[in-house]
Amino acid sequence: MVTRVAFTEARRVRSAEYLEAARVSGAGRTAIAVRQVVPVLAPVILAYASSLIGLAIVYAAGLSFLGLGVAPPTAEWGAMLDELRPALLTHPWVAVLPALTILLVSVLFNALGEALRRRVGVREELR
Numbered sequence: 001m002v003t004r005v006a007f008t009e010a011r012r013v014r015s016a017e018y019l020e021a022a023r024v025s026g027a028g029r030t031a032i033a034v035r036q037v038v039p040v041l042a043p044v045i046l047a048y049a050s051s052l053i054g055l056a057i058v059y060a061a062g063l064s065f066l067g068l069g070v071a072p073p074t075a076e077w078g079a080m081l082d083e084l085r086p087a088l089l090t091h092p093w094v095a096v097l098p099a100l101t102i103l104l105v106s107v108l109f110n111a112l113g114e115a116l117r118r119r120v121g122v123r124e125e126l127r
């Protein structure tokens with residue numbers, strides 16, 4: 001998905017006049033890519049990728065809760081919730097901290113992605 005966003009943005013930038021001016025001035029393809037294209041693409045890719053981190057955290061926690069995630073000695077929020085499953089009927093508040101942590105971190109990464117997207121000025125059609 002990130003490559004699709006990068007490809008779309010690169011196609012938009014490809015027809016920019018400043019790239020034609022760099023070609024006419026004698027700059028090579030590598031120099032144009034490094035000095036002109038990458039600084040335009042990097043913020044867009046960073047904004048989109050940072051919003052995907054929250055989604056990845058929720059997916060990883062869900063898979064670990066189902067027992068399909070990382071191995072048990074590794075600490076993971078979904079695995080913590082899975083270990084608390086027998087106690088949920090008698091003491092449901094013990095699951096609040098891992099669940100709130102998953103929620104808070106995923107919301108924070110989504111908010112970071114949105115803030116970067118607004119700051120960079122990413123168009124809505126790239127979503």
